[in-house]
Amino acid sequence: MNPVGSSRVTEKSVDVTGAKLQTEAFGDPSGPPVLLIMGMMSSMLWWPDRFCEQLAARARYVIRYDQRDTGLSTHYPQGEPGYSFGDLADDAIAILDAYGLDSAHLAGMSMGGFVAQDAALRHPGRVRTLALISTSPFGAEGLPSPARAYQDHSAAADGLDWSDPGTIADFLRRDCAMLAGTRHPHDAEAASGLIARDMARSPSFASATNHFVLPGGAEPDKLRASDLRMPVLAIHGTADPLFPIGHGDAFTKIVRTAKLHRVEGGGHEIHDRDIDDMVRAIADHTAD
Template sequence: MTALPRPEIVSETFGDPSDPAILLIMGAMASMLWWPEAFCRQLAERGRFVIRYDNRDTGLSTKYKPGKPPYAFEDMVDDAVRVLDDHGLARAHVVGMSMGGMIAQMVALKYPTRVSALTVISSSPLGVDTSGLPGTTKAYKEHSAQGADVDWSNRRQVLDFMVKDARALASTLHPFDSERTRAMIEEDYHRSGGLASASNHFLLKGGGPERRIKDLTAPLLVIHGTADPIFPIEHGEALSKAVPGAGLVRIEGGGHELHRNDWPQIIEAIATHR
């Protein structure tokens, strides 16, 4: 099989390169914009060199034909380390959210010398039996199923569905800002040239050996919303229990998102974890 050319992975940095580095990895279908610029700047103000990047098939990074991704999940793990290489960084505190939390766990397990600390947000543990944990809520499953009827080449359909998706994932404690959310999704859509290729993330295969979070050597912090409809809080609890000494920060009423009202708690937790 012919190897794929190395994809272009576009990244952006905030803060002083001489400060300790933090690499932010976002989840499925999400470009770097889902780590809001203001969030990154506030984290950088805590004395951190912050890097966010577009996963392949999102943003300005390399995209592939929708429906048949010629790469595996393992390749996205390697992408993260290449971003560190591109910035001349030997190590970083790796922070991943949702699918990005899975990628972050795999980065820490595959490349332990490159990860000084690991923070996993709104995700689930690798190599842990989660069959006894509650799954995605019925309400979110019903909403998600509607995605099969979306014409991903139709701008209005995509934007409307993505805003509904963000609402379905939102905090139960804080108000949902529909206007701000739609504006960000519109920016992501136009910057990416559409979101059809991003749906490839749901078709990925592992492509690498099975890894278990219990083998982690880096310090682990878990941040998880108590009202997460995709990975209920029990997933965050199971992840923290799997690694001795791991910390767990519960975001009360938090959904599967980075709600602006929760930033102070989240940023404080990330900035002080090492």
């Protein structure tokens, strides 16, 4: 993680039901709040510093956090998550409570986009807008499958020794390369550095694999993106190999309040060269 720039940054450990969550806030607390929710196995470090700083520079109060089993938040024994997917959504609302926020804009990346949708569907009064990056509409069916090459890569994970840090790091480096887009060159050195920092920061990185086996929660079958009523912005790379662009486009067909912001040649990532464009889109979307 690069050194934090001029944005005012504060850290806070938040108590939620059964866990502690590490959070970090950028900018002026009087600005419109934007809560960032990262994806599977990824701590808040995967929200680039520059992304957070630039959004804060646009007068937003930006909060990122480590979900359970990532970073400095509570970890559980590998293969035994003491929480459900629904708990992750409730965690987002608990963070708003801890910061004294009646409501906030939520931005979710990949699995974090599903968490954000879950939170918005079950706590609609707490969510002003949704910005959903590289994800898919909750409860949608018939959407495109991941690229075949990515499916083969993902299937290989089943045979890995997830207790070995070196094995995990090697797989994650390959994963970042597989998820890269086509417009910009993949920065393998930067990805490797981020993975190393993320693993070094976590007391039990292998526990992040609990995200693969989470139970759904209270009533997951009843939650549908079509029931979202707040403004929704889908930000999606046209070369995303995990959730092809059809997933981003589906939001505009399923959710009447949704708009699609296409990242031409973008993959399943927040590439440094796309940050300016993505921040501008989110700032416009969250203008109170």
